[in-house]
Amino acid sequence: MRIATWNVNSVNARLPTVLAWLEAARPEVVGFQEIKCLAEKFPREAFEDLGYNVEIHGQKSYNGVALLSKYPMSDVHRGLPGVDPTGIEAEGEQSRYVEALIEAPRPVRVGCLYLPNGNPVGTAKFAYKLAWMERLQAHARTLLAQEEAFTLCGDYNVIPTPEDARNPAAWANDALFQPESQAAFRALRHIGLYDAGELGKQPPGTYTFWDYQAGAWQRDHGIRIDFHLLSPQAADRFRGVETHREARDMEKPSDHVPVVVDLED
DNA sequence: ATGCCTGCGGTTCGCAGA
Numbered sequence: 001m002r003i004a005t006w007n008v009n010s011v012n013a014r015l016p017t018v019l020a021w022l023e024a025a026r027p028e029v030v031g032f033q034e035i036k037c038l039a040e041k042f043p044r045e046a047f048e049d050l051g052y053n054v055e056i057h058g059q060k061s062y063n064g065v066a067l068l069s070k071y072p073m074s075d076v077h078r079g080l081p082g083v084d085p086t087g088i089e090a091e092g093e094q095s096r097y098v099e100a101l102i103e104a105p106r107p108v109r110v111g112c113l114y115l116p117n118g119n120p121v122g123t124a125k126f127a128y129k130l131a132w133m134e135r136l137q138a139h140a141r142t143l144l145a146q147e148e149a150f151t152l153c154g155d156y157n158v159i160p161t162p163e164d165a166r167n168p169a170a171w172a173n174d175a176l177f178q179p180e181s182q183a184a185f186r187a188l189r190h191i192g193l194y195d196a197g198e199l200g201k202q203p204p205g206t207y208t209f210w211d212y213q214a215g216a217w218q219r220d221h222g223i224r225i226d227f228h229l230l231s232p233q234a235a236d237r238f239r240g241v242e243t244h245r246e247a248r249d250m251e252k253p254s255d256h257v258p259v260v261v262d263l264e265d
Numbered sequence: 266a267t268g269c270c271t272g273c274g275g276t277t278c279g280c281a282g283a
Contacts, residue, residue, distance in 0.1 A: 209283070
């Protein structure tokens with residue numbers, strides 16, 4: 001089963017690009033981040049016409065996540081469990097997590113996440129990022145206890161190591177590269193999750209994001225911030241991983257590219 | 266040192282992204 005994660009930076013602005021990629025890559029399951037619309041504005045029919053079922057956790061203008069699946073989906077959850085302790089979500093809940101059980105002959109649970117950016121460092125936004133990562137770890141522990149195959153995939157908004165950036169110095173003051181962000185990412189992995197990129201022995205420089213600005217793409221000033229973190233039961237079924245770098249060269253590209261993991265059926 | 270680019274809302278500039 002091929003499962004893709006892709007931060008599309010507005011599903012409506014990106015629709016022709018996204019459909020073209022889906023028709024070529026044909027993943028069975030897709031997690032989108034930053035759809036930037038409410039569920040009623042999501043172009044559901046365009047994806048249903050390609051044979052996908054659709055589950056959405058939308059938000060006006062910002063954030064928003066969605067799952068597509070050619071198999072039925074059940075046990076759908078919108079929002080990350082737990083309460084935000086920082087008060088940021090008192091201003092309105094942010095739609096950053098959707099999860100479903102993919103009812104294939106050998107099922108896989110997929111959690112699709114858009115982790116908070118956290119800039120600028122030292123503000124409530126950064127505290128919100130770290131608190132969100134704690135909530136994610138707590139939820140991941142709950143899922144691990146079920147002993148199911150799952151992937152927690154999405155835009156983690158963390159540059160885990162200097163090798164995950166072409167120019168690490170440029171990120172020194174950025175929330176994505178702070179020691180606290182990196183420590184929280186390591187702590188999440190070390191509860192017993194497997195980075196598909198590592199399982200697939202992806203070489204350094206396998207970036208997933210290039211800024212629109214300053215010719216970042218043309219200069220390959222990228223970072224690796226989009227991941228599939230697999231449960232042990234999913235890692236046992238790991239067949240391969242592909243980062244679709246070519247998507248950054250499409251017409252009207254997202255600033256992120258898809259990452260596709262292949263699990264044994 | 267700063268902005269570079271893109272999308273959204275709702276009008277054309279401020280905010281957010283990373």
